Amino acid sequence: MKQRPTILDVAKEAGVSKSTVSLVLQGSSSVKEETRKSVRQAMTEIGYVYNRSAATLRSASSGLIGLVINDLRNPFFTEFAALFQMELAKAGFATVLANSDEDPKLQSQMISSLVEHGVSGFIISPSYGEEEATLAVLDAANTPTLQVFRSLERAEGTYPFLAPDYLLGGRLAAEHLIAQGCQTIAFLGGLEGRPVTQERMQGYLSVLEEHGLEPVILTGQATRAFGKSLAATLKEEFPHVDGAICFNDLVALGVLSACPDLGMTPGFDLRVVGFDDIEDGQDSYPPLTTISCDIPGFASSTANQIVAWIKNGVVPPSTARSPVRLVIRASSGA
Amino acid sequence: MKQRPTILDVAKEAGVSKSTVSLVLQGSSSVKEETRKSVRQAMTEIGYVYNRSAATLRSASSGLIGLVINDLRNPFFTEFAALFQMELAKAGFATVLANSDEDPKLQSQMISSLVEHGVSGFIISPSYGEEEATLAVLDAANTPTLQVFRSLERAEGTYPFLAPDYLLGGRLAAEHLIAQGCQTIAFLGGLEGRPVTQERMQGYLSVLEEHGLEPVILTGQATRAFGKSLAATLKEEFPHVDGAICFNDLVALGVLSACPDLGMTPGFDLRVVGFDDIEDGQDSYPPLTTISCDIPGFASSTANQIVAWIKNGVVPPSTARSPVRLVIRASSGA
DNA sequence: CTGAAAGCGCTTACAG
DNA sequence: CTGAAAGCGCTTACAG
Numbered sequence: 001m002k003q004r005p006t007i008l009d010v011a012k013e014a015g016v017s018k019s020t021v022s023l024v025l026q027g028s029s030s031v032k033e034e035t036r037k038s039v040r041q042a043m044t045e046i047g048y049v050y051n052r053s054a055a056t057l058r059s060a061s062s063g064l065i066g067l068v069i070n071d072l073r074n075p076f077f078t079e080f081a082a083l084f085q086m087e088l089a090k091a092g093f094a095t096v097l098a099n100s101d102e103d104p105k106l107q108s109q110m111i112s113s114l115v116e117h118g119v120s121g122f123i124i125s126p127s128y129g130e131e132e133a134t135l136a137v138l139d140a141a142n143t144p145t146l147q148v149f150r151s152l153e154r155a156e157g158t159y160p161f162l163a164p165d166y167l168l169g170g171r172l173a174a175e176h177l178i179a180q181g182c183q184t185i186a187f188l189g190g191l192e193g194r195p196v197t198q199e200r201m202q203g204y205l206s207v208l209e210e211h212g213l214e215p216v217i218l219t220g221q222a223t224r225a226f227g228k229s230l231a232a233t234l235k236e237e238f239p240h241v242d243g244a245i246c247f248n249d250l251v252a253l254g255v256l257s258a259c260p261d262l263g264m265t266p267g268f269d270l271r272v273v274g275f276d277d278i279e280d281g282q283d284s285y286p287p288l289t290t291i292s293c294d295i296p297g298f299a300s301s302t303a304n305q306i307v308a309w310i311k312n313g314v315v316p317p318s319t320a321r322s323p324v325r326l327v328i329r330a331s332s333g334a
Numbered sequence: 335m336k337q338r339p340t341i342l343d344v345a346k347e348a349g350v351s352k353s354t355v356s357l358v359l360q361g362s363s364s365v366k367e368e369t370r371k372s373v374r375q376a377m378t379e380i381g382y383v384y385n386r387s388a389a390t391l392r393s394a395s396s397g398l399i400g401l402v403i404n405d406l407r408n409p410f411f412t413e414f415a416a417l418f419q420m421e422l423a424k425a426g427f428a429t430v431l432a433n434s435d436e437d438p439k440l441q442s443q444m445i446s447s448l449v450e451h452g453v454s455g456f457i458i459s460p461s462y463g464e465e466e467a468t469l470a471v472l473d474a475a476n477t478p479t480l481q482v483f484r485s486l487e488r489a490e491g492t493y494p495f496l497a498p499d500y501l502l503g504g505r506l507a508a509e510h511l512i513a514q515g516c517q518t519i520a521f522l523g524g525l526e527g528r529p530v531t532q533e534r535m536q537g538y539l540s541v542l543e544e545h546g547l548e549p550v551i552l553t554g555q556a557t558r559a560f561g562k563s564l565a566a567t568l569k570e571e572f573p574h575v576d577g578a579i580c581f582n583d584l585v586a587l588g589v590l591s592a593c594p595d596l597g598m599t600p601g602f603d604l605r606v607v608g609f610d611d612i613e614d615g616q617d618s619y620p621p622l623t624t625i626s627c628d629i630p631g632f633a634s635s636t637a638n639q640i641v642a643w644i645k646n647g648v649v650p651p652s653t654a655r656s657p658v659r660l661v662i663r664a665s666s667g668a
Numbered sequence: 669c670t671g672a673a674a675g676c677g678c679t680t681a682c683a684g
Numbered sequence: 685c686t687g688a689a690a691g692c693g694c695t696t697a698c699a700g
């Protein structure tokens with residue numbers, strides 16, 4: 001367990017001053033190629049590892065970015081987190097992933113822990129409720145912060161917000177089911193009053209209105225379990241419903257998995273559309289028609305924006321919407 | 335964007351020396367309660383935030399733990415990561431979550447980035463292949479490192495390994511299917527030659543041998559998609575198979591979702607058992623019988639061990655197995 | 669292009 | 685119980 005070598009050791013080994021070593025570390029162009037090489041070699045020879053804490057202390061930029069997600073167990077967010085992290089790694093930043101688990105208390109705790117660790121920026125998909133604590137620590141941190149997918153009410157404007165065009169997604173889903181000949185289309189799942197639910201529902205409502213159709217709305221948890229229970233509710237209380245737009249794919253997959261026991265054939269008796277395009281939807285029975293939010297594109301765009309903000313001070317627009325598209329599979333009977 | 339206050343500002347505000355502030359920060363018992371209070375109050379008044387980079391530089395312990403996972407998109411690992419992170423937060427450590435995505439190159443890169451950031455310990459579920467680079471950077475890091483779920487071949491012994499009792503799991507699954515009356519039981523999925531596959535399969539094989547039954551083994555990717563394709567293979571080439579033990583739940587869920595189109599009734603024509611007990615298996619059709627690895631217990635045990643190692647130098651045993659149990663649901667026809 | 673010096677915000681002995 | 689001083693490993697002007 002001997003001490004790790006420092007730039008001083010490297011300097012000694014390479015026969016230069018420690019400033020020169022530091023310049024090599026930063027890739028400065030004012031060091032001769034030859035010198036650079038010998039320094040690099042000295043580093044590998046003595047097993048030097050860069051100490052970012054020291055660098056951070058002096059230069060105030062850690063190269064760490066905090067990604068705080070409301071529900072990391074939802075595959076949609078997992079997918080985003082995985083892609084985002086890889087994207088950032090390319091830009092030389094490390095990602096600290098934290099799961100606030102829909103708990104605003106946990107969220108503010110985690111954020112303040114990340115601030116202590118000196119993160120250079122935040123990407124947050126916030127948990128709802130008790131916004132004060134979270135906003136207080138974020139304000140005190142005074143660091144580039146981007147909201148994704150969801151936005152805190154009081155933070156609109158202060159922290160730029162980037163999300164898929166949920167409203168358009170709702171419209172596309174509704175138009176598709178109408179084109180498939182559905183007469184009565186229900187909107188299933190998603191917590192009442194939440195902005196994301198509102199937007200997806202609004203797209204659905206406006207299309208139904210344009211076609212003179214009556215809406216059927218059954219909100220609730222965005223989970224498989226709730227989706228399963230909804231299928232039974234539909235069968236018993238709303239047997240005339242022949243199309244369902246689900247708040248997200250989890251709800252939709254729950255509905256699909258409940259159908260066999262209820263004697264319903266999804267894609268035939270009941271045409272189902274989800275939202276998010278998580279991978280599981282490709283391998284469900286039947287495969288799930290859904291609204292894709294282009295997560296890879298969303299992740300790279302988010303990564304680019306936060307990096308541009310940190311490095312060059314380019315503040316993203318206060319609100320931006322990314323494109324969505326309909327992905328047609330068998331669950332809607334196509 | 336004014337500078338963040340430092341302990342010097344706090345000291346001035348509270349009318350004490352900065353050493354005293356530092357002692358308060360560390361919860362030293364040698365500070366009068368009264369002093370402590372006034373210092374704490376001064377902190378909140380001027381909006382002080384602790385700078386861990388500075389502390390790390392001086393004391394060489396960052397309070398950061400790196401969790402490097404081979405496939406974060408698999409819900410099994412996501413679940414573990416989420417629980418582990420919460421457990422560590424309780425102990426005052428922050429978790430840096432990284433996804434190596436089954437890519438050993440990415441893995442060694444991420445580890446060295448984490449080392450630069452000064453993590454105090456590693457938990458690694460390694461990606462296989464090209465072990466040299468990963469081991470080299472880990473050796474250089476010289477920091478407490480625990481392997482979970484999987485172990486690098488060359489690292490047995492050097493880095494303690496903690497995993498569920500896969501072999502017993504394979505046995506429990508096989509015994510259950512035999513008790514259910516299955517005559518021909520197949521083992522589906524899992525990459526050939528991987529230790530985890532070997533162990534699960536070994537449990538299955540030994541039970542079959544004890545009962546004089548012939549094994550049927552179809553290895554491959556541990557994904558839903560592969561599970562789906564296996565169901566068709568079974569139907570065409572192995573119609574006599576009436577029980578299936580899947581490498582993991584993803585494969586099992588893939589098999590289940592393929593059954594309807596093949597005219598098979600899971601739990602009846604084909605009794606299916608998975609492995610891992612991911613949440614999706616509770617809401618599949620039919621619900622999935624599986625081997626539970628008690629992820630919450632595993633996560634907290636892992637967290638405790640790494641913390642004890644870091645704080646008190648307690649090195650975990652070089653290999654340990656955690657209990658597994660059979661969870662019976664409808665897919666095995668019970 | 670390279671060297672000597674100061675300083676980032678803490679913690680750590682060491683006096684008192 | 686509290687204060688003055690040194691130092692962790694870097695980066696940053698500033699000379700040369």
